[in-house]
Amino acid sequence: MDKKYKKVAVGGTFDKFHKGHSRLLEEAFKFGDEIIIGVTSDIFGGKKGDIDPCDTRMSNLKDFLSKYPQKFSVVRLEDSYGPTIHETEFDAIVVSKETETGARAINKIRKKNGIPLLDIIVIDMVSADDGVPISSTRIRKGEIDRMGHILNKIRNAFR
Numbered sequence: 001m002d003k004k005y006k007k008v009a010v011g012g013t014f015d016k017f018h019k020g021h022s023r024l025l026e027e028a029f030k031f032g033d034e035i036i037i038g039v040t041s042d043i044f045g046g047k048k049g050d051i052d053p054c055d056t057r058m059s060n061l062k063d064f065l066s067k068y069p070q071k072f073s074v075v076r077l078e079d080s081y082g083p084t085i086h087e088t089e090f091d092a093i094v095v096s097k098e099t100e101t102g103a104r105a106i107n108k109i110r111k112k113n114g115i116p117l118l119d120i121i122v123i124d125m126v127s128a129d130d131g132v133p134i135s136s137t138r139i140r141k142g143e144i145d146r147m148g149h150i151l152n153k154i155r156n157a158f159r
Helices: 019-031 042-048 054-065 097-112 136-140 153-157
Strands: 005-012 032-040 071-077 092-096 119-123
Touching: 005 019, 019 032, 019 054, 019 092, 019 119, 032 042, 032 054, 042 054, 054 071, 092 097, 097 119
Parallel strands: 005 032, 005 092, 032 071, 092 119
Antiparallel strands: none
C-alpha cells in the first residue's frame, strides 16, 4: 500500500511499551503525514488490569516518537473511539488484527454521522519467540520481555 494519508489515527493502552507497539506506530508513520495517537486513560485503560499510569504510558510513547519527523499528537482516550468518530480530518486508522473490529465500529458511527469512512490499515501482530503474539499481559505475567523473548522457560515447558 503506497497511499499516503494526511491524518492517521492509532490507539491503544500502550502499557509495557513493546515491540508490537513499535511496529504499530512505525506502520502509522509510513502512511500518514500527521499521526494522532490515542492512549487509554487510567479509568478506561484500567479495565484491562494493573497497568502503568496514563501519564507514564504517554511519556514512554513521546520518547519513542521523538525520532519521527512527522507531526504527531498524543491524546488521552476516555472511550474506544476518541476523536475518530467526530473529527472529519482523519483519513485512515492503523490497527492490529486484534483491534480491527474496533475500527469497523468507528466506521459504522462515522457513516451514521455522515462523516467519510476511514481506510482501515490492518497489520499482523508481532509474535514472541514462542510464536504467540507479544502482549502487555504476557509481559506483566513475566512470560516474555518487551522484545518477545521467553523469560520463564521452565514454567512454559509445562504448558
